[in-house]
Amino acid sequence: MLELKDLHAEVEGEGIEILKGVNLTVTKGEIHAIMGPNGSGKSTLAKVVAGHPEYEVTKGDILFNGESILELDPDERAHAGVFLAFQYPVEVPGVTNNTLLRESYNTIAASRGREEMDPLEFDDYIREKLDLVEMNPDFLERSVNAGFSGGEKKRNEIFQMAVLQPTLSLLDETDSGLDIDALKIVSQGINKLHGDDDAVVLITHYQRLLNYIVPDQVHVMIGGRIVKTGGKELALELEERGYDWLESLATVNGEAK
Amino acid sequence: MAHPERIEPSIMHELATQVSDSRNSLWTDIRDNGLMVLNSSSFPSKKIEEWKFINLKPVSRTDFVHIEDAGTLPAIDIEKYFLPESDRSRLVFINGSYHEKYSSIGGLGKGVTVGNLADYSKDDHVKEYLNKLVNYENDVFSAYNSFMFEDGAFIHLEKEAKAEAPIQILNLYTDSSQAFVANPRMLVVAEEDSDVTIIEDHIGLGENRYMTIPVSEVKVKQRAHIHHVRIQRDSIDAFHFSRPIAYVEKNSEYHSYTITLGGKITRNEPRVIQEAEEVDFTLDGLVLIDGDQVADTHSVMDHRFSFAESHQLHKVVVNGNAHSIFNGKIFVRRDAQKIDSFQENRNLLLSRDGLVNTKPQLEIFADDVLCSHGATIGQLDPEEVFYLQSRGMTEEKAKEVLTYAFALETIENVKVESVHKLLIQEVYRYTKANSNPKVLA
Numbered sequence: 001m002l003e004l005k006d007l008h009a010e011v012e013g014e015g016i017e018i019l020k021g022v023n024l025t026v027t028k029g030e031i032h033a034i035m036g037p038n039g040s041g042k043s044t045l046a047k048v049v050a051g052h053p054e055y056e057v058t059k060g061d062i063l064f065n066g067e068s069i070l071e072l073d074p075d076e077r078a079h080a081g082v083f084l085a086f087q088y089p090v091e092v093p094g095v096t097n098n099t100l101l102r103e104s105y106n107t108i109a110a111s112r113g114r115e116e117m118d119p120l121e122f123d124d125y126i127r128e129k130l131d132l133v134e135m136n137p138d139f140l141e142r143s144v145n146a147g148f149s150g151g152e153k154k155r156n157e158i159f160q161m162a163v164l165q166p167t168l169s170l171l172d173e174t175d176s177g178l179d180i181d182a183l184k185i186v187s188q189g190i191n192k193l194h195g196d197d198d199a200v201v202l203i204t205h206y207q208r209l210l211n212y213i214v215p216d217q218v219h220v221m222i223g224g225r226i227v228k229t230g231g232k233e234l235a236l237e238l239e240e241r242g243y244d245w246l247e248s249l250a251t252v253n254g255e256a257k
Numbered sequence: 258m259a260h261p262e263r264i265e266p267s268i269m270h271e272l273a274t275q276v277s278d279s280r281n282s283l284w285t286d287i288r289d290n291g292l293m294v295l296n297s298s299s300f301p302s303k304k305i306e307e308w309k310f311i312n313l314k315p316v317s318r319t320d321f322v323h324i325e326d327a328g329t330l331p332a333i334d335i336e337k338y339f340l341p342e343s344d345r346s347r348l349v350f351i352n353g354s355y356h357e358k359y360s361s362i363g364g365l366g367k368g369v370t371v372g373n374l375a376d377y378s379k380d381d382h383v384k385e386y387l388n389k390l391v392n393y394e395n396d397v398f399s400a401y402n403s404f405m406f407e408d409g410a411f412i413h414l415e416k417e418a419k420a421e422a423p424i425q426i427l428n429l430y431t432d433s434s435q436a437f438v439a440n441p442r443m444l445v446v447a448e449e450d451s452d453v454t455i456i457e458d459h460i461g462l463g464e465n466r467y468m469t470i471p472v473s474e475v476k477v478k479q480r481a482h483i484h485h486v487r488i489q490r491d492s493i494d495a496f497h498f499s500r501p502i503a504y505v506e507k508n509s510e511y512h513s514y515t516i517t518l519g520g521k522i523t524r525n526e527p528r529v530i531q532e533a534e535e536v537d538f539t540l541d542g543l544v545l546i547d548g549d550q551v552a553d554t555h556s557v558m559d560h561r562f563s564f565a566e567s568h569q570l571h572k573v574v575v576n577g578n579a580h581s582i583f584n585g586k587i588f589v590r591r592d593a594q595k596i597d598s599f600q601e602n603r604n605l606l607l608s609r610d611g612l613v614n615t616k617p618q619l620e621i622f623a624d625d626v627l628c629s630h631g632a633t634i635g636q637l638d639p640e641e642v643f644y645l646q647s648r649g650m651t652e653e654k655a656k657e658v659l660t661y662a663f664a665l666e667t668i669e670n671v672k673v674e675s676v677h678k679l680l681i682q683e684v685y686r687y688t689k690a691n692s693n694p695k696v697l698a
């Protein structure tokens with residue numbers, strides 16, 4: 001489903017390299033977790049896959065379902081099935097959640113050859129998804145994320161994921177900011193949404209999330225590279241030992257991290 | 258007053274002298290008064306502080322001719338501008354002249370008088386207020402209007418009268434082969450406890466050059482409410498100089514919303530003057546400009562007594578080489594306490610070559626006053642654009658949605674449904690036309 005091949009990326013126009021050769025393969029039906037210290041490039045990786053114009057891919061490739069998506073605009077990637085749940089969801093005053101979702105759902109549906117829904121159908125559909133993440137319908141008529149609490153923003157991201165039905169979901173620290181109950185609800189939602197035909201990549205700092213959403217693989221990112229990959233027990237080991245013991249791996253080829 | 262010999266001959270003065278002195282006017286005193294100001298006032302130039310950002314050369318270099326010589330084309334297909342809500346409460350003016358056959362009055366219920374000023378020249382209210390409320394110092398534009406106007410809208414509400422429908426004042430400007438000047442005039446007197454909604458629309462039917470100088474005088478007496486929407490959709494080559502002034506009495510409310518879409522040069526000078534305690538007024542604006550349009554708003558909110566609540570949200574979207582100017586004066590006089598005044602000018606700059614000048618101006622002489630004011634100039638936030646794109650919207654669509662959202666806030670309070678819809682369409686049309694690649698990321 002997703003293949004990153006020696007992916008290098010830098011801040012557009014500033015020559016600051018952040019991703020320094022990421023290799024990663026995610027197969028349909030799988031859940032992957034990416035962990036790693038602050039500033040190691042996890043969010044950048046997610047944004048680069050989603051096509052953020054702030055970053056320039058200088059080397060390597062991103063294959064999605066076997067084809068390079070480097071030349072695709074962010075919306076085209078979304079149409080293809082990529083979804084990014086932001087670490088810091090943006091507030092968009094004046095655009096209601098409902099407007100955004102209807103607009104998005106219909107453009108994505110059209111690009112995939114699915115039928116658009118009329119407003120009534122869409123209403124029913126969206127209620128169902130609200131229930132999934134136990135979100136209050138009042139949020140539909142509020143401006144996207146404007147004035148939402150930290151946890152509400154995160155829940156809203158997963159709500160959007162539920163509505164848009166992506167095939168690859170990159171969830172960047174969705175767990176941070178959620179209270180204990182919300183974490184449980186949102187995790188269950190993600191589990192329900194996940195099936196054999198899609199894949200989920202979780203970026204997280206906490207092993208706790210992985211008790212709810214069990215990953216097939218855990219990757220450690222340090223200095224813009226994935227330095228170690230293991231099963232779910234790797235997360236437990238990290239919880240215990242931190243990242244120090246892996247730091248040396250980050251400079252394996254003598255390159256600066 | 259300046260000495261006559263120091264006054265440069267103004268284009269307005271020249272225009273006035275073209276008019277034959279034998280012209281019969283209903284409004285002799287008002288006319289004389291206008292001429293006096295024209296005789297003693299010079300045409301504004303950039304040397305004057307209040308006019309320093311706006312270039313009026315295109316106006317002074319235009320050869321305006323008398324309306325009869327302008328080669329005006331007939332106004333056709335104008336029914337599409339009629340508001341359904343104002344089916345029986347509409348006055349139509351073409352190039353400033355009243356047209357009874359398109360107008361329709363009588364659907365307003367008891368105690369509401371609506372008609373052509375020229376038919377009410379003997380009315381006591383007209384005698385009492387017409388030209389008495391307009392107050393723009395050495396202003397050649399309002400003076401010219403006073404010198405020239407014959408027709409105009411007259412709206413009077415008796416005590417406790419509630420207009421049953423919104424009143425549409427439709428000002429149409431026809432296509433023409435030469436430039437002309439129109440002088441729309443309006444007087445609104447709302448007696449105690451009355452209530453009225455006025456939709457004042459200015460529409461250019463062609464793409465020709467003309468100058469319109471709408472002057473409106475509004476008196477809001479005790480506990481009366483006025484909702485006043487002003488839509489400026491002049492021709493793309495037109496000049497628009499408007500002077501709407503409102504006086505608000507005790508416990509009254511005056512809420513005005515000005516939407517500026519058309520015109521080559523617009524200078525809008527709305528003023529609200531408080532005449533007693535406990536009033537509530539709004540002076541909101543939305544400006545959507547592109548190409549080489551210039552839109553200048555110089556407003557005054559004059560708080561003269563205690564307990565006033567005032568609100569001014571002035572939103573501007575600038576594209577192309579367009580230029581927006583905002584100067585919002587807020588006066589709070591010495592004895593006016595407990596004033597709660599909000600003013601904000603927000604500018605969205607979509608192009609590299611657009612220009613914004615903004616100057617909130619607070620002159621506060623009282624101490625128990627809450628005045629929040631601010632001005633921002635910004636572009637679309639690339640993070641917001643990316644967020645929407647990541648949800649499947651094209652870049653174009655995302656920018657359109659964000660511009661639309663920015664503009665929409667100011668028209669949310671327009672309470673006549675068809676007007677609200679129309680404005681949404683206008684905003685939509687503007688954002689659609691302006692979300693193409695000339696927009697900066």
Ligand SMILES: Nc1ncnc2c1ncn2[C@@H]1O[C@H](COP(=O)(O)OP(=O)(O)OP(=O)(O)O)[C@@H](O)[C@H]1O
Pocket residue numbers: 011016018036037038039040041042043044045054087
């Ligand atoms: N636009 C940018 N300009 C300059 N530096 C940037 C930019 N974007 C990211 N960086 C830098 O790249 C590094 C990686 O950032 P990134 O947000 O990907 O880290 P992260 O692994 O997600 O961290 P955290 O766990 O704290 O969320 C950081 O040092 C960050 O400051």
Ligand SMILES: [Mg+2]
Pocket residue numbers: 042043044087172173
């Ligand atoms: Mg991060």
